[in-house]
Amino acid sequence: MNKRQIKLMQGNEACVEGALAAGIKFYAGYPITPSTEIAELCAEKLPQVGGKFIQMEDEIAGIAATIGGSLTGLKSMTATSGPGFSLKQENIGYAALAEIPCVIVNVQRAGPSTGLPTAPSQGDIMQAKWGTHGDHPVIALSPTSVRETYDLTIKAFNFSEKYRTPVILLLDEIIGHMREKVEIPNSDEIEIIDRLKPSVEDADEYMAYKPKKGELVPPMAAFGEGFNFHVTGLMHDDFGFPTNDANISDQLLRRIMKKIDNNVNDITMYEEEFMEDAEFLVLAYGGTYRSARSAVKKARLLGYKVGLFKALTIWPFPEKRIREISNKIKKILVPEMNLGQYVLEVERVVKNESEVHHLGKVNGEAITPEEILSKIREVL
Amino acid sequence: MNTGSQLIKNNFRVEKLPHIWCPGCGHGILMRAVTEAIENLNLDKKKVCIVSGIGCSSRAPGYMDFNTLHTTHGRALAFATGIKLAKPELKVIVITGDGDCTAIGGNHLIHAARRNIDITTIVFNNNIYGMTGGQYSPTTPKNEFGTTAPFGNIDKAFDVCKLADGAGATYVARGTAYHVKQLIKLVEKGINNKGFSLIDAISICPTYYGRKNKKGLAVDMMNYLKDNAVDVKAVKKFQKEILEDKFVIGEFKNTTEPEYTDEYNKILEKVKHLHK
Numbered sequence: 001m002n003k004r005q006i007k008l009m010q011g012n013e014a015c016v017e018g019a020l021a022a023g024i025k026f027y028a029g030y031p032i033t034p035s036t037e038i039a040e041l042c043a044e045k046l047p048q049v050g051g052k053f054i055q056m057e058d059e060i061a062g063i064a065a066t067i068g069g070s071l072t073g074l075k076s077m078t079a080t081s082g083p084g085f086s087l088k089q090e091n092i093g094y095a096a097l098a099e100i101p102c103v104i105v106n107v108q109r110a111g112p113s114t115g116l117p118t119a120p121s122q123g124d125i126m127q128a129k130w131g132t133h134g135d136h137p138v139i140a141l142s143p144t145s146v147r148e149t150y151d152l153t154i155k156a157f158n159f160s161e162k163y164r165t166p167v168i169l170l171l172d173e174i175i176g177h178m179r180e181k182v183e184i185p186n187s188d189e190i191e192i193i194d195r196l197k198p199s200v201e202d203a204d205e206y207m208a209y210k211p212k213k214g215e216l217v218p219p220m221a222a223f224g225e226g227f228n229f230h231v232t233g234l235m236h237d238d239f240g241f242p243t244n245d246a247n248i249s250d251q252l253l254r255r256i257m258k259k260i261d262n263n264v265n266d267i268t269m270y271e272e273e274f275m276e277d278a279e280f281l282v283l284a285y286g287g288t289y290r291s292a293r294s295a296v297k298k299a300r301l302l303g304y305k306v307g308l309f310k311a312l313t314i315w316p317f318p319e320k321r322i323r324e325i326s327n328k329i330k331k332i333l334v335p336e337m338n339l340g341q342y343v344l345e346v347e348r349v350v351k352n353e354s355e356v357h358h359l360g361k362v363n364g365e366a367i368t369p370e371e372i373l374s375k376i377r378e379v380l
Numbered sequence: 381m382n383t384g385s386q387l388i389k390n391n392f393r394v395e396k397l398p399h400i401w402c403p404g405c406g407h408g409i410l411m412r413a414v415t416e417a418i419e420n421l422n423l424d425k426k427k428v429c430i431v432s433g434i435g436c437s438s439r440a441p442g443y444m445d446f447n448t449l450h451t452t453h454g455r456a457l458a459f460a461t462g463i464k465l466a467k468p469e470l471k472v473i474v475i476t477g478d479g480d481c482t483a484i485g486g487n488h489l490i491h492a493a494r495r496n497i498d499i500t501t502i503v504f505n506n507n508i509y510g511m512t513g514g515q516y517s518p519t520t521p522k523n524e525f526g527t528t529a530p531f532g533n534i535d536k537a538f539d540v541c542k543l544a545d546g547a548g549a550t551y552v553a554r555g556t557a558y559h560v561k562q563l564i565k566l567v568e569k570g571i572n573n574k575g576f577s578l579i580d581a582i583s584i585c586p587t588y589y590g591r592k593n594k595k596g597l598a599v600d601m602m603n604y605l606k607d608n609a610v611d612v613k614a615v616k617k618f619q620k621e622i623l624e625d626k627f628v629i630g631e632f633k634n635t636t637e638p639e640y641t642d643e644y645n646k647i648l649e650k651v652k653h654l655h656k
Contacts, residue, residue, distance in 0.1 A: 026466050047647050048654045052465050057491035061458035064451065064488075068431075068462025071449065072470070076462075094452050223447040223463060224470050226426040230393075230442055232450035241396055241442055242450070 005184040011149045011175040012037035012079075014182060015105060016045060018153030019077055021190055024103075025051040026069030026076040029062040030084060033117045034173045035107035038079035059087035063104065067095050070102045071231065073222030075157055079105035083114060085124055085131070092166050093132030094233045099209070099218070099256065101160035101195055103153070105169045107176040108286075110337075110364045119364030120173035122286055122337040126344075128168045129315050135253060137260040139267055140168040140315040144289040146180035152312065158193040159267060163259045164217050170314060172337065174287025174366055195220050203227050209252070210238035216259045260316055269312040270321060274300060278307025280380045281325060281332045281354075283346060285311040288335050288367050295372035304380055317345045326350035331380055335359040335372050355379075391415035391425075393445050400439055402510075404590075404598025406557030406583035410504050411440045413560055413581075414473065417567035418446075429470045431460040433485055435511045436585075437477035437504030454484030457492040460499050468641040471571060474501040478519040479509045482538050486518075489578075493547035496575040497640035500551075502567060503540055503578065506585035514588030525592045544578035545633050551577035552633040557584060558605035559629060566631060575639045582609075582627070 009017070015038055019027075027042035039055065046053045052069065056062045062078045069076040080088060085106045095102055108124050110116035124131075128140040139159050143149040153169060160167040198206050198219040208229040211218045221227035234242035235249040243249065260267065274296060284292035289310050296308045307329070311318060326332070332354050334343040343358040350356060357379045361367045388394060392415070401407050418428060428446040432438035434453035441448035447470070451459045456474045464472045481489055481503050492499060508526060509515040516526030518538045525532060545552045551573035555563030563581060570577035584590065584601040595601050610618060612630035 026462070028462055028465075047644075047651045050648065050655065052644065054461065054465055056458065056461070057487050060455060061461070061488055061491070064455040064458035065462030065465070068449075068459040068464075069466040071459075072463055072467035074466050076466075090452055091455065222467075223429050223449075224427055224467050228426065228445055228447055230448045230450070232442065233452055234450065241393075242439075 002186050004186060007182050007184060008179055009146050009182045010037060010177060010179050011143070011146050011171055012107065012177065013041060014146045014149040015079070015153045015169070015171065016041040017184065018150040019103070019157065020045060020049065021150070021187065022154040022157035023075045023192060023194070024077050024157070025049070025074040026066065027051070027078065028054045028056050028065035028069065028076070029078045029080065030056055030059045032059070032081045032084045034109055034176050035079045035081045035105060038105060038107070059084035060091065063088040063091040066102050067091060067100050070100050071223050075161070077103040077105065079107065081107050081109045082111040082121070082124060085127065089131040093134060093136055095166040096132070096136040096256065097233055098231050099164040099220070100166070100231070101164055102166050103156045103160055103169060104166055105171060108170060108172040110362065116364040118173065120287055120337060120366055121362070121364070122172055122288060122341070123362070124170065125314060125336070125338065125341040128170055135257065137165050137256050138168065138315045139163070139165060139260060139313070140170050141269070141312060142170040142286045142314045143175055143312065144286060144310060145175070146178060147182045148312070149175060150182060150184065154190060154192070155269070158191065161195040162193045162217070163263070164195065164220055165256070165259060170286065172287045197221060198227065200226065207238040208240045209236060211255070216255055216262065264316050264320070267313055267316060268318045270318050271310040271312065273308040275307040277305050279305040279330050280376070281307045281309055281329045282372065282376070283309040283311065283332055283334050284336070285314060285342065288337055291367050291369045292335055292372055294369035295376060298369065298373050299376050304376060306376060306380070314342070317349065319349050322346060322349045326353035329354050331355045331357065333357045333359060333375060333379060335367050335375070337361055337367060387412070387416060387419060391419060391445055392443050396443050399443055401436060402587040404584070404586040405436070406506065406585070407436060407440065407504050409557040409560060410502070410563070410581045410583055411443065413563045414475065414502060414567055415444060417564050417571060420564065421568055421571060423471055427470055429463055429472045430475060431456045431463065431472065432475045433477070433480035435477040435480045435509065436506070437475055438480060440475045440504070454480055455488065456480065457485060457488035457499065457501065461492055461497055464497055464499055465641055465644065468498070468645070472499045473571065474499055476501060476503055478503060478505045478507060478540070479517040482518045482540055482543065489544065490547035493544050493549040493576045493578070495640040496548055496550055496637050498574055498576070500567070500570040500573070500577040501579070503580050504583050505540060505580055506583040506589060508585050508589035510585050510588050514592055520589070527592070540580040541578065541632050548576070549578045549633065550575035550635045550637050553631045554580040554582065554629045556582040556605045556609055556629060558602050559609060562629070569631065569634065573634065575637060
């Protein structure tokens with residue numbers, strides 16, 4: 001086996017390296033702090049692998065061109081932060097309904113509005129799920145380290161290709177700008193998934209939105225391959241042609257939701273620590289997880305029986321596991337850089353099985369281990 | 381069932397017809413003209429990609445048997461830019477409307493023109509928002525009426541051709557749903573231009589624009605196009621006062637400048653030695 005490469009890397013850089021490992025060939029975006037390094041590195045690196053980079057005229061054009069790139073068969077990505085993520089929402093819904101794989105990176109900064117452009121936040125958790133109008137499938141991942149950013153970017157591409165759906169990668173300014181030593185896996189250690197394609201013999205009968213029997217994800221042809229299919233953001237039939245038919249519309253929306261709902265076990269990623277004898281739990285994600293882990297370790301030294309849950313998949317919510325945990329855990333603390341978003345999901349799932357507490361911070365500063373520890377002592 | 385001429389059979393998803401446009405709408409004529417230009421140029425159908433936004437105009441690609449993409453409102457050119465850059469061998473044609481292209485999509489129009497990316501944009505210009513029921517658009521003439529301009533429109537109208545020219549398009553022309561033969565030629569030349577082309581194709585909307593402004597029936601509106609269009613080559617023959625109520629059609633600009641995807645290919649060449 002080849003020796004793994006060791007690099008000192010920033011989170012945003014790891015995102016680009018992960019994307020390259022996953023096979024990215026197209027990037028379109030618009031400069032915005034604190035995500036800009038992703039665009040800069042794509043501008044430099046993509047041409048070197050025969051890929052394409054374009055700086056578009058605005059955020060909306062950034063995702064529109066990204067979807068266009070994906071329709072020609074190229075793995076495509078765009079990156080942004082809060083205000084840009086807001087602007088991209090309509091076309092995220094378009095990609096979900098038209099079933100076009102792409103990765104949207106949101107390096108979260110403090111909002112609302114222009115907010116604190118250089119400060120971290122986890123304020124876009126609910127927006128990632130509900131930002132675009134209408135019911136729609138959502139996959140959102142959030143790494144807690146530079147190495148995880150590399151891995152989860154690959155995962156984001158894999159999920160988008162496998163399920164023909166946009167995938168949101170939620171970094172935060174802490175992870176995006178943090179530098180860490182990263183051991184880069186060799187290419188033979190990385191699983192890469194490419195979208196399912198129809199066979200050329202089927203070109204005449206190709207139905208862009210008809211999955212094979214018993215499956216949920218239709219094979220996807222690329223523009224220019226002879227399939228001459230239609231893509232629309234209207235409700236559509238198996239061919240992709242617009243329809244107002246109530247049954248067809250209902251079936252379409254339920255199918256694209258099922259792509260995720262029926263595969264939560266494949267998509268849901270989390271890690272647990274100190275759980276054997278735990279009576280209390282700290283649930284954290286993204287940059288805040290790092291402080292949470294430090295706090296839990298200190299609390300353990302002080303004799304508190306605290307477990308730690310790291311959510312890597314934000315959406316779909318790790319519902320099944322949290323429900324199981326709530327059967328034996330008395331209290332759950334959710335620290336996050338917002339005024340109470342992910343905690344709502346925890347409350348929804350555990351109902352009254354556990355007591356749920358929240359530690360929120362929105363002043364643009366990271367939540368410190370001390371703050372979490374003091375909250376642990378207060379509520380436990 | 382009568383499925384129409386060979387042109388229709390060759391270029392349309394016949395089973396999806398009839399189209400949704402109102403009786404008397406000019407869009408059907410424009411859509412047919414676009415396919416006739418494609419056929420005359422003998423383009424490989426597998427390599428033709430037609431992209432639209434939202435509105436009456438933008439329903440056209442659904443009927444046309446190519447790689448077709450019906451995007452979000454105003455964003456056709458942004459999606460098309462991604463497609464063209466990702467796969468330059470595709471002939472990318474954008475069908476859009478006056479509202480789609482010059483209001484909500486105005487930013488994408490000027491930047492696609494500025495880049496001189498090889499996309500041919502045909503604006504189905506009916507001077508109104510038809511799909512939403514007759515609101516004034518950026519090309520509704522001043523003092524005319526729409527459902528959102530019940531006392532007359534006080535906005536000054538865009539000249540779409542001047543806008544595209546100023547932004548850097550290398551081929552700019554205007555045709556109408558009446559002057560079909562000329563329009564087909566203009567679209568052909570636009571497609572052949574290696575760069576950003578814009579053809580302002582004047583349509584008629586008897587249902588909303590016509591009704592709100594007492595322009596008569598579809599035939600009357602067609603006659604208006606016939607009687608008031610002045611070819612750019614003939615403009616000099618007319619006195620200024622006579623031209624005031626007329627509009628000019630024909631080819632306004634046909635130049636050659638570096639094209640965006642060609643320029644990007646040069647970058648790819650430049651960094652080839654760095655390829656892993």
